[in-house]
Amino acid sequence: MFLWIRHCVAEKRGTRNEERGTRNEVDPRSLRTRVEIFRLNRAGMSVVTLQVGQCGSQVGSELLTQLWKDACGSVLGLGSKDREYRETSLERFFSVSSRGESVARAVLVDMEPKAVRASVASARRAGWSYHSHSVFHQQRGSGNNWAYGYGVAGTRWGKDVMAIVRMQVEQCDRLAGFLPILSLAGGTGSGLGSRLTQLLRDEYPKAFIVNHVTWPFNSGEVIVQSYNAMLSLAALHDAADAVLFHENDGLHDACRQHLGLARPALRDLNRLIAQHLATVMQPARPPTLPFYSCDPLGDLAGSLVPSPEFRLVSVQAVPELAEDIRDFTCYLWTSLLRDLTTGSRRCNSMKSPSHPSCVSRLLILRGKDTDSAEYAKLAAPSSFPAWVPPERGLTVWTCSRPLGGHEKSVALLTNELPASLDDSLRRAWDMFGARAYIHQYIEHGVTEDDFLSSFSVLEQVLSSYRHLATSLICDWIS
Amino acid sequence: MELRASVGALCSCIETFGAGRLSPEILRLAKHDRSETIPTLWIVLYRLLLLQSQREVRETEQCSLETKVECVKVALLADGCGLGGPPGIPAQSSCGARLMLFAVAWLFRRRERSTRLLHLGGSTKIHHEIDTTTEQFICGEREAWLKPLRTQFPDADKAVASGGTLWIIHRLQWLARRLDVQRRSILAAKEETRRLEHKVHLHTQGVSLHSHAVHLTLHDLWLLRDQLCLYQWLSDMEEQNKRLKAYVAWQEVEPVFWQWMGSILNLELSRKGSNKRAEHHFEMVGIPEHGGGAHGHIRRGHLFGEDRSDNSNVRSNGLMADISEVRQELCQLKTQLERLVDTRRTIFKRKMLELRQAAEVRSDVTMELHSLDDDSERTVRQIRTLRRYSKGPIQLCLDMSRGRTSKLAGWRERVSVVEKYTHEGKPITGVLEASETIAVLSGQVRRLQQLLRCRQDKWRRQLEGKIAESRHLVCIPPHKGFSVSLIRGETSDER
Numbered sequence: 007m008f009l010w011i012r013h014c015v016a017e018k019r020g021t022r023n024e025e026r027g028t029r030n031e032v033d034p035r036s037l038r039t040r041v042e043i044f045r046l047n048r049a050g051m052s053v054v055t056l057q058v059g060q061c062g063s064q065v066g067s068e069l070l071t072q073l074w075k076d077a078c079g080s081v082l083g084l085g086s087k088d089r090e091y092r093e094t095s096l097e098r099f100f101s102v103s104s105r106g107e108s109v110a111r112a113v114l115v116d117m118e119p120k121a122v123r124a125s126v127a128s129a130r131r132a133g134w135s136y137h138s139h140s141v142f143h144q145q146r147g148s149g150n151n152w153a154y155g156y157g158v159a160g161t162r163w164g165k166d167v168m169a170i171v172r173m174q175v176e177q178c179d180r181l182a183g184f185l186p187i188l189s190l191a192g193g194t195g196s197g198l199g200s201r202l203t204q205l206l207r208d209e210y211p212k213a214f215i216v217n218h219v220t221w222p223f224n225s226g227e228v229i230v231q232s233y234n235a236m237l238s239l240a241a242l243h244d245a246a247d248a249v250l251f252h253e254n255d256g257l258h259d260a261c262r263q264h265l266g267l268a269r270p271a272l273r274d275l276n277r278l279i280a281q282h283l284a285t286v287m288q289p290a291r292p293p294t295l296p297f298y299s300c301d302p303l304g305d306l307a308g309s310l311v312p313s314p315e316f317r318l319v320s321v322q323a324v325p326e327l328a329e330d331i332r333d334f335t336c337y338l339w340t341s342l343l344r345d346l347t348t349g350s351r352r353c354n355s356m357k358s359p360s361h362p363s364c365v366s367r368l369l370i371l372r373g374k375d376t377d378s379a380e381y382a383k384l385a386a387p388s389s390f391p392a393w394v395p396p397e398r399g400l401t402v403w404t405c406s407r408p409l410g411g412h413e414k415s416v417a418l419l420t421n422e423l424p425a426s427l428d429d430s431l432r433r434a435w436d437m438f439g440a441r442a443y444i445h446q447y448i449e450h451g452v453t454e455d456d457f458l459s460s461f462s463v464l465e466q467v468l469s470s471y472r473h474l475a476t477s478l479i480c481d482w483i484s
Numbered sequence: 485m486e487l488r489a490s491v492g493a494l495c496s497c498i499e500t501f502g503a504g505r506l507s508p509e510i511l512r513l514a515k516h517d518r519s520e521t522i523p524t525l526w527i528v529l530y531r532l533l534l535l536q537s538q539r540e541v542r543e544t545e546q547c548s549l550e551t552k553v554e555c556v557k558v559a560l561l562a563d564g565c566g567l568g569g570p571p572g573i574p575a576q577s578s579c580g581a582r583l584m585l586f587a588v589a590w591l592f593r594r595r596e597r598s599t600r601l602l603h604l605g606g607s608t609k610i611h612h613e614i615d616t617t618t619e620q621f622i623c624g625e626r627e628a629w630l631k632p633l634r635t636q637f638p639d640a641d642k643a644v645a646s647g648g649t650l651w652i653i654h655r656l657q658w659l660a661r662r663l664d665v666q667r668r669s670i671l672a673a674k675e676e677t678r679r680l681e682h683k684v685h686l687h688t689q690g691v692s693l694h695s696h697a698v699h700l701t702l703h704d705l706w707l708l709r710d711q712l713c714l715y716q717w718l719s720d721m722e723e724q725n726k727r728l729k730a731y732v733a734w735q736e737v738e739p740v741f742w743q744w745m746g747s748i749l750n751l752e753l754s755r756k757g758s759n760k761r762a763e764h765h766f767e768m769v770g771i772p773e774h775g776g777g778a779h780g781h782i783r784r785g786h787l788f789g790e791d792r793s794d795n796s797n798v799r800s801n802g803l804m805a806d807i808s809e810v811r812q813e814l815c816q817l818k819t820q821l822e823r824l825v826d827t828r829r830t831i832f833k834r835k836m837l838e839l840r841q842a843a844e845v846r847s848d849v850t851m852e853l854h855s856l857d858d859d860s861e862r863t864v865r866q867i868r869t870l871r872r873y874s875k876g877p878i879q880l881c882l883d884m885s886r887g888r889t890s891k892l893a894g895w896r897e898r899v900s901v902v903e904k905y906t907h908e909g910k911p912i913t914g915v916l917e918a919s920e921t922i923a924v925l926s927g928q929v930r931r932l933q934q935l936l937r938c939r940q941d942k943w944r945r946q947l948e949g950k951i952a953e954s955r956h957l958v959c960i961p962p963h964k965g966f967s968v969s970l971i972r973g974e975t976s977d978e979r
Contacts, residue, residue, distance in 0.1 A: 308665035
């Protein structure tokens with residue numbers, strides 16, 4: 007930013023000094039340079055990523071690695087479009103240090119040093135780095151206790167983390183918003199992540215906050231995961247503009263069926279999440295606009311969250327292929343879109359006709375010939391409630407540049423109810439009825455009323471989505 | 485020829501302002517009160533008034549002619565032109581072409597007004613790339629908005645009763661959300677502009693609006709930042725240039741137009757015949773008395789012509805008479821008003837006095853009530869103290885009414901709360917917890933043990949004294965568990 011301004015000033019001064027005698031003559035080369043500078047300057051707004059907890063750190067670093075590799079993968083021989091794409095992507099998630107290195111616009115937060123150090127090391131191996139002041143960790147974890155993360159860690163270290171965030175924000179020329187990445191099962195990610203999201207909302211009321219949460223396995227990773235998930239979701243529902251979610255069960259199935267992994271590890275799941283998020287977060291534009299979306303989080307929240315009641319957004323992306331079969335795959339828009347709407351990878355709103363609880367959709371097409379993609383089925387007005395104008399139900403973004411080694415790829419974001427929310431909420435109610443593990447939360451300042459109010463919020467969300475489904479069925483019948 | 489050029493300049497000026505196409509022929513026909521010109525003149529008036537109120541013309545074009553007529557009448561009335569009055573333009577939109585021509589002239593009668601139109605014309609939609617679909621949705625497509633509701637619920641009352649309201653709420657939430665997102669985007673863009681200006685200011689000698697400055701100007705900044713803005717700015721400049729040219733052309737030939745308008749006014753006056761009636765119309769149409777509205781360039785004699793000087797004199801005499809009448813009426817009204825004010829003031833003062841007395845009485849009663857309350861409370865406390873003393877220093881009461889029950893599920897048991905009292909019988913606020921109860925009881929036990937030990941020592945000393953007195957008596961000391969068994973309530977016989 008400074009460079010182009012200086013360049014313009016120098017150029018202007020030079021031309022003024024040279025042509026002081028000649029009145030009002032415009033040098034066409036100068037104008038062209040300015041337009042070129044304008045193109046570079048229109049790189050878009052920046053997103054500050056907040057990686058909280060072990061899962062957040064791992065997913066975030068994997069996501070940033072994929073974004074960086076995609077942007078800087080083929081620097082040589084870039085065309086103007088590729089250069090614009092690269093500039094937009096890098097401006098969005100990275101800054102450039104004084105030594106010319108890419109430094110992530112991210113803040114790493116965890117209560118244990120292990121995951122944080124691993125993320126920093128993996129970033130260095132990949133070729134980019136975190137800012138040395140952007141890493142915050144303590145020596146003692148939260149013990150899978152949401153109350154500790156929210157009440158104790160959030161109160162004690164919230165201000166320190168916000169100071170780091172402020173430093174990152176001040177480095178952005180144009181702040182689009184925040185992308186906090188966390189999981190719902192543990193203590194730090196869910197508890198401290200919720201607290202930090204609320205602090206962000208308080209401190210930056212105009213910025214967009216789009217959270218990404220990883221839903222735990224239904225079989226159970228942590229005994230109190232239902233409590234943690236419900237308390238976190240209730241807190242995020244008030245503070246965030248949109249909550250993107252991935253369910254571990256679905257990711258596990260995808261790894262087994264499509265990537266050919268017999269026993270998928272957490273690293274594989276994280277990589278898959280990062281791949282999906284990269285498909286969403288990399289630059290794309292509406293087909294009618296000549297330039298990429300400048301405000302990615304604002305556009306995403308604006309097109310996907312039409313009402314404050316409905317903020318939960320599922321993320322699906324295809325293809326999910328093992329690396330060894332990518333070269334032998336034939337990419338067709340028809341088959342990719344069919345994969346999204348049918349089969350095991352379809353979104354929840356299409357799994358069962360009794361639950362068509364979809365409010366809006368965002369389809370992102372990446373690759374060649376995006377104009378030939380047929381997505382009328384996704385845009386059917388009957389899929390959306392009557393109060394959403396038909397032309398606003400489905401939003402489409404495209405990008406002609408392929409992503410992640412795939413010739414074509416599609417991401418579908420759907421505002422819908424997570425399949426596991428009902429079960430998790432029921433389980434949390436049952437545990438709460440038996441007063442199981444309540445004392446662990448009470449001793450860190452979370453009262454029974456807090457539990458009840460969180461459950462009430464989520465019951466309301468559940469009811470809203472269910473009412474949506476029933477109203478949709480009524481529409482179809484009429 | 486001059487008149488034709490002048491009217492043509494006015495028409496092109498109106499057209500460049502964005503108020504629609506108006507040919508000189510229409511104005512000529514309007515002079516002769518031809519009814520076919522009326523719809524066009526209504527539309528032109530409507531658009532000019534919209535431009536004056538800084539609203540975009542496109543958004544509200546879809547309303548019917550009747551609505552536009554109503555809008556124009558209201559706007560002109562608010563503006564000072566008495567079109568809504570009895571002698572003004574009739575309620576029907578099918579007659580009064582000449583009066584409408586006067587109304588058009590009214591809008592151009594002052595320089596600041598026409599200059600404002602020059603600035604506002606076509607400028608409402610530039611400089612901001614805001615998605616106006618939502619606003620259009622609200623303003624222009626009300627019917628389309630209600631259509632799904634009507635198809636879904638043919639009966640409106642039933643619709644409201646069976647979920648139609650919910651549908652509308654959802655739609656309003658949707659609109660509010662979109663507006664919120666766009667508002668935040670606009671705020672972010674504004675903030676970014678300020679930052680950029682600040683940076684430019686830091687790295688240059690400042691931001692200037694003058695093109696001869698040696699550093700970046702604001703326009704340079706905008707053009708560098710946004711190519712679309714550049715093209716839009718150029719087109720806007722062209723439009724403004726056109727407007728300016730038309731306006732300058734109009735300014736040059738404006739006096740001729742006002743002369744023409746004066747002749748039309750005289751035509752109207754002669755048609756009416758009656759001087760008083762004509763006077764009323766003169767006021768209604770609002771052509772300024774000082775010179776036909778041509779910004780003071782044209783004198784009254786020039787405007788109306790020397791042959792019409794009699795009419796003017798009569799009109800001015802009538803006006804003076806009216807003014808004197810109005811003055812007299814005003815004086816009478818003022819006197820009446822002063823009388824009324826005096827009466828009201830007296831009544832108000834009396835009422836205030838009554839209220840103050842009532843407030844004093846009320847405060848006395850309140851104080852008495854408070855003292856009574858204090859007495860009764862004190863008595864209750866004394867009774868409680870007596871009752872507690874009769875039953876021991878501490879009494880635990882189970883208060884079942886204060887147990888909390890979850891209304892959401894039937895899982896939660898009733899929780900009893902224990903109240904605590906001190907030795908004086910004063911209730912201690914809060915709940916006596918189990919641990920606190922145990923602590924109190926253990927204190928009691930300790931106190932009893934100390935008492936027991938004291939008694940034991942006393943007895944032992946007495947026993948030793950007795951033994952010392954009678955030397956022939958053999959003493960067998962009690963066994964070690966004696967005191968414990970006593971504490972547990974066992975007697976020596978039982979053991």
